[in-house]
Amino acid sequence: MRLTASRLHLPAIALALLSLVGAARAELAEFPAPSGRAEGELRIYSSLDIPLARPLIEAHQARNPDLAVRYETLLTQELHDRIVAESEAGGGTADFAFSSAMDLQVKLANDGFARPVLTPDSEDWPGWANWRDTAYALTFEPAVFAYHRPSFAGQPPPSTRADLMRWMAEHPDRARGRIGTYDVARSGVGYLFLARDQELYPGIWSVVAAMGRARVQQYPTSAEILERIAEGELVLGYNLLGSYAAEYARRHPDRVGLILPRDFTVVVSRVGLVPEAARSPGAGADFLAFLMSPEGQTLLSRTLRLSAVSLEVAGRDSPAGGMQDLAGLRLKPVPVSPGLLAYLDRATRDRLLARWNEALAGR
Incomplete structure (x- = not known):
């Protein structure tokens, strides 16, 4: 039986996206x-x-x-x-x-x-x-926090932006130089996520300032951040494209984890x-x-590890794309x-x- 998709009446958000990921070669x-x-x-x-x-x-x-x-x-x-x-x-x-x-x-x-x-x-x-x-x-691709699992052994990683600020304040030595995010001047998706954060969260500039004090490292692509998390060079990545983080977590289950933020989750x-x-x-x-179609959305969800837009597929395969259940999250497409x-x-x-x-x- 088909699930009827609810029509989301969202305001027109003035956001631009130059590209979701690093450009591929022709x-x-x-x-x-x-x-x-x-x-x-x-x-x-x-x-x-x-x-x-x-x-x-x-x-x-x-x-x-x-x-x-x-x-x-x-x-x-x-x-x-x-x-x-x-x-x-x-x-x-x-x-x-x-x-x-x-x-x-x-x-x-x-x-x-x-x-x-x-x-x-x-x-x-x-x-x-x-x-x-x-x-x-x-596709339905959330922005996530990725983290180095061994570095958070025995304690949960931050799951909200407030948690992230608190963790940086309480663990300055562990945070210094070991948080990664997009270089928003070079990454289209990083720029989009920043613009969307500003639209949704009045306190975002306090988060950015705290990351600056922690000497955040900036990279143009998801892959560069996730590779360094897998190696332990970085302990946490902020606002990474969930489809790529899910793939790294699948390939390195003991080293890379991901969190869909509980305060709000941007979706591109x-x-x-x-x-x-x-x-x-x-x-x-x-x-x-x-x-x-359900078949095509299932392929995008399972084979490509990209969550489905179709509510029929998403309802049947809620952890689609290797990511955690989206139920209960404040999703902001x-x-x-x-x-x-x-x-x-x-x-x-x-x-x-x-x-x-x-x-x-x-x-």
């Missing part, structure tokens, strides 16, 4: 039709690495054995620019675009480069995850759309429908809406980064 993969007689081709532009996308593509082809797939990984900005350029040139573009840059995907939709698509699951899709049936959030998403100038828009719409575009304004971004640097410096 790469092309061809997936021949399993039947050996291709009767159609699906062209995908995506920021998701090919090894992670492979199970999704192969499962879709199992449903459509006469379909060949051409899959290109692109930098998120390049993906946006290429769809715009190819659309304006009139020669057609990809049939489906799947990107971790929420803001750039919404910009494509807002500027008329995406077409409305209704799938069997559109009606029950959460309101925050669907903008005008043109841009759909397909990867966004899919069918370009207006798609060469085969029907093929793109079919793949979008597959990713939104970033809505897929034109509000994402406001933080592309350079002056707004510069003001937020200046305040970050001032708080870290104790000014």
Whole structure:
């Protein structure tokens, strides 16, 4: 029985996301039709690495054995620019675009480069995850605290921002130089998380100042922070992308743990759309429908360790993606809406980064 998704009426949060993770290298993969007689081709532009996308593509082809797939990984900005350029040139573009840059995907939709698509699951899709049936959030990725398990043997790690401030004050020697977070000037997701923290939590600048006193270490990617946590060089990471932290925790269960903050948990998403100038828009719409289906959401949740947006899947597999049960958490998703575009304004971004640097410096 289908669970009806509640429509979340969230305010348009003026947040921008340059990318959720470090940019992937451009790469092309061809997936021949399993039947050996291709009767159609699906062209995908995506920021998701090919090894992670492979199970999704192969499962879709199992449903459509006469379909060949051409899959290109692109930098998120390049993906946006290429769809715009190819659309304006009139020669057609990809049939489906799947990107971790929420803001750039919404910009494509807002500027008329995406077409409305209704799938069997559109009606029950959460309101925050669907903008005008043109841009759909397909994953549900919380920001988490990651920690070095041996360093917290015998005591619980911080589970709220207030806990984190208290722990830093009570253990200055253990905290000094051993807390990591994103370099928000270089990391799109780090910038998004900071902007969302500021929106939701008036005391965030006290937390940032406390991390500055503890000589917080800043890195451009999740992987660099998590590698150092696994090695014990860092004892705690603040506001890391949960999907990557969950994978490190799976690979290093005795060394890396993660906590979904109990005060509030920011949630970001990867966004899919069918370009207006798609060469085969029907093929793109079919793949979008597959990713939104229970099967596609389960694959995203289990195979890729990314939690499901679909409440039907999330209700059945609540610890999806290797993360703890989301029940009882104050989840704060970033809505897929034109509000994402406001933080592309350079002056707004510069003001937020200046305040970050001032708080870290104790000014």
